[in-house]
Amino acid sequence: MIDLKEQAGVAMNVRGQFSDPIVDPKVTLGALAFANDLGRALVRMKAGQDTRPEIVRRATLLLAQMIRRSGKFNRGKFTGMDRATKRDQRAGREVERSNVDIVERFALRLIVEWIDDQCPRCDGRGVIGRAQAPQPVAVVCSSCNGTRRVCVSEERIPFAAGRNGPRVYREFSRCEACLGRGTQLVTPPKSEGRQICRSCGGDGRRAIDEAARAQALGVPLRMYREHWVESFQSMLAVLDQVDGRVVDTMRRKLRP
Template identity: 55%
Template structure:
């Protein structure tokens, strides 16, 4: 079997299990060529094509991507977190510490973007866009039965006896709400509604694109921000960073191709 695609070839070279079943010319030549690529590009290739998603590699890739996002003109952290250098200095003078969870939001954003970019194939159809022959599961997005589509659930309720309600018919009722644990604040969930007959059908999860659908609730949860803040500020950044990762992927591909052509020419 002759492998033309460099990414597939690199994936087999990096994956010991793949080397047992897929022949390639020389795994060391491929890995040697990959060594000349940008460090972040190498890590992305190892995770996506070599299926090498170790914690150390993910952590390093997250830090490298976050460093790029912090470059002047790319990403204004204070605009979305409210944590400016002046605020950090003022907090230090008063003996207070800036909340680490807030200051690390760019790292959380970078990590989620990498996870989505690496695992971008639809899990329901394995990236084919269609469900195979046999029984295909049909799915539908419905309102969340837990929260009734509101995205929030009441976790506590008590009355204030000395405060009257608006209609004056009883004490004021105070309720505390949290993000719905079932839909994660989205207000809807994907459920299996039936099993259709044999034959190829368009995947009901990805709509035939073969790509994993965007899970906005999961993104907001990973960032630790409300859904409204994610929608207004963060959603466009995911598209921009995925384009950046695609560019790094292409640059690594060009580097590997040039190095392998030079090696063959020797």
């Protein structure tokens, strides 16, 4: 039995891969219509797999409006400009305006992370099973020890002996085992049984990419770490609450 959001995804018939039977699609979508605008957009994107630009844009603007109304993110404070840039702006100099509305950038990044939150390695399961083939890894070539060449001949020259004995003449050629690369791709043996996914630690969620967050906001990584880490955590939790209220609303409207 699939949950209410997946039922809505089936009813929308937007690139869905669900096959379980559901109740009347019109009844399901009718119940979804009683949810708020942002909640409906989130369900449409995540469950219905409808990520058209206009849908994403509308959800971004709705979330940005919610963020501004919260009182924590006012337009004047979060402009994406540092103190030096603001000082130049007050002095009448031209400033870069690409980061003016950082609230919308923040909202868009939140929506992207909330929708695409599954670990790509284990597909959100948290474990890796027997069927998954191990990935090849590069190891130092055992024939040349990473030097990329091997000795093919060695001659001692007695008449050219020095203080340390006869001089040794060696001839080298490219290592054929690694084709001169110094490394070889080795496929580790397939593991037995299921194992916890190393990428997500077993929770099935995509790892946080701090550099991508800072780039999306248009701020230096240092500034993101100082001012934005807690904001991302709290607002992602808010999106979970909005999603939960959608399910509660649909359950009430579908109750006989």
